[in-house]
Amino acid sequence: MGQFSEIKELLHIDLRVDFRKNASVLASFIYIISAIFVVFLSFRASINPNTWNSLFWIIVIFSALNMVVQGFLKIEPARFFYYYTICSAQAFIIAKITYNSILILLSSLFGFLIYVLFLGSQIQDYGQFFLMLVLGSIGNAVLFTLVTAIAYKANRNVTLAAILGLPLVLPILILVIAGTKVSIDDLGWSVFNKYLISMLALDLALIGLSYLLFPYLWKE
Numbered sequence: 001m002g003q004f005s006e007i008k009e010l011l012h013i014d015l016r017v018d019f020r021k022n023a024s025v026l027a028s029f030i031y032i033i034s035a036i037f038v039v040f041l042s043f044r045a046s047i048n049p050n051t052w053n054s055l056f057w058i059i060v061i062f063s064a065l066n067m068v069v070q071g072f073l074k075i076e077p078a079r080f081f082y083y084y085t086i087c088s089a090q091a092f093i094i095a096k097i098t099y100n101s102i103l104i105l106l107s108s109l110f111g112f113l114i115y116v117l118f119l120g121s122q123i124q125d126y127g128q129f130f131l132m133l134v135l136g137s138i139g140n141a142v143l144f145t146l147v148t149a150i151a152y153k154a155n156r157n158v159t160l161a162a163i164l165g166l167p168l169v170l171p172i173l174i175l176v177i178a179g180t181k182v183s184i185d186d187l188g189w190s191v192f193n194k195y196l197i198s199m200l201a202l203d204l205a206l207i208g209l210s211y212l213l214f215p216y217l218w219k220e
Contacts (some may be wrong), residue, residue, distance in 0.1 A: 003094075006087035010095035014071075025103065028067040032111040035059045049122040049184050056115055057177050061140060061169055063111065064104045068144040069161050071100065072152045089218035093145070095211050101141035108137050124186035128196075132183070133156040135199040136176040142206040143168055146214065153217055175199045 039047075039055050046054075083092055112133070123129045144165050151161035179195035182188075 003088065003091045006091035007098065010083075010087060010092060011099055014095070014099045025067065027070065028063050028107055029110060032059060032063050032107060033114055035063070036114050036118055038167060039115075043119070046101065047119055050181065052119060052122045053180055053184055054177055056112070057136070057173060057180070059115075060104075060108050060111055061173060062139040063107055064137070064161065065144050065165055065169075067103055068100050068141065068148050069151075071103070072148045075152070089215035090211055092218070093149070093214040096149075097207065097210065099139045100145050104141050105134060105137040108133055109144040122184050123164050123180075125183040125192075126196065128183035128189070128192050129180050131196060132176050132179040132199065135196070135203055136172060139172040139176075139199065139203045139206060140169065142203065142210055143172065145211045146206075149214065149217060150177060154207050168218070171202060172199075 039059070043051070057106075110141075127179060144161070147168065148161045150164065154160055170198040175195055175198055179192060180198060182192040182195065
């Protein structure tokens with residue numbers, strides 16, 4: 001079986017599992033709504049653009065971590081042995097990154113809609129904002145997938161995933177907040193492009209590292 005076929009089959013498996021056991025996905029969406037409602041009760045109409053932007057990304061990142069961790073916890077050790085027989089380590093990590101990127105992007109878009117509904121929109125350039133949202137979702141997916149895989153191999157230690165993931169996500173958080181601030185302040189593409197290129201480079205570097213390093217973890 002070619003690597004593309006392996007990735008496709010793994011994506012189908014994840015979809016089937018989530019359709020049967022969708023509690024973790026629903027829990028993440030409920031978390032997003034709850035967090036946004038707390039922000040609404042705390043700030044209401046008095047929120048300034050910088051706070052609006054920072055709180056949105058904090059909610060997105062914590063919901064992404066929760067979603068990826070819960071997704072890995074659904075994998076029983078017996079199913080990992082099955083994966084060993086049907087795919088390579090590279091196919092597995094790319095499939096997981098792809099699937100988690102889609103889930104996190106959908107949850108981020110959902111969160112954005114709810115966030116705007118409760119707190120209004122501060123954005124001047126939506127094209128810039130959504131570009132950064134896509135790249136930020138991919139970055140979160142890659143990073144949290146890798147650290148959660150490490151935590152899973154360490155006796156399925158959920159706390160370890162948070163300990164490893166939250167400090168490492170800071171460069172992503174800094175870049176996406178700075179990039180989306182440009183879209184809020186309407187500073188133009190000349191300013192935005194440096195954050196766009198930096199975020200794209202960071203995503204590619206994380207994907208490359210995951211692709212190269214995960215096979216060593218896979219053998220454990």
